[in-house]
Amino acid sequence: MSALAVPNLANDRCEFSPYRLATVARHYSSAPGENETLFNYRGDNPFYQALNKELHIKRRAVIQAVNDKQNIASAVASMMGLGIGLTPSADDYLTGLALILFIPGHPAEKYKEEFYLGLQRGKNNTTLLSAITLEAALQQRCRENIHRLFTTLFMTSLGTQLRQ
Template sequence: MSRQLQHHRVQLVYALNTGDGAAIENEITGLLGLGIGLTPSGDDYLAGLCAFLFIAGHPMRKYRQIFKSVLEREKNKTTLLSVITLREAINQRYRETLYAFIQQIVSGDAGNIQKFIHEIKKIGSSSGCDMLCGMADAFALTRTDGGNYVDQDCD
């Protein structure tokens, strides 16, 4: 399961970087429901990824509709709680801890980052860590595709 998660994760990041819509759909489908528990790891990863990539003004927001349509089409692959959590993340609604963490990142205030990461890691058995992994990939994608977006205040 871990190898599958890593494979789909790497392929999704590549597909997002290259703008391959069919591959994006395929990898989201592969991640949905992957894992165990109330919110499988693949779903938590996607929720973390969406929480950052679909911020208003982010260049990757153009893929939001693909995520929404795949979730609607493939929602039977996972739990109801996971579907709700992922749907909300796509629509920029998530736990206050995630919101505060993202605000710290976007504002460039690194002061309390560790505190927020620690709080996120407490979510579920492994959900917080899986979400952080998704956010880490979103940050990497932002650096690649959103360079002007993230570097607007840098020299």
């Protein structure tokens, strides 16, 4: 890919079989285990433990809002900015979720506007870089390595083998 090309999942043909959708939905809607986290840390730091707990709560709220088809914007806005780093952990999760849910043809694509409203409400809670990254994800724009991952998982025979 040239240096100027922007990977865009919407430009690629992606057909979702019921199996593919179920696999992705199961992964994103399953709660992380007790010792799993949405960000990588080591040790018994009480701040990180509290942050991990809050990330789990907010993640469940977003998934529940999508499942219930209501309060999506509020749940997204509430989660934004939670975590550490230049792109907080919750925002990284929301970016991945948006990239998957809003691939053209995905049944959840109809919630894109609600997700966008949530991003607008919550953008002051996060960094400028993260807000830009989230908005790009809604337009199916992402880093080249993520684009290659999704292409492999959803559009190749290797992806089919990996999912089985």
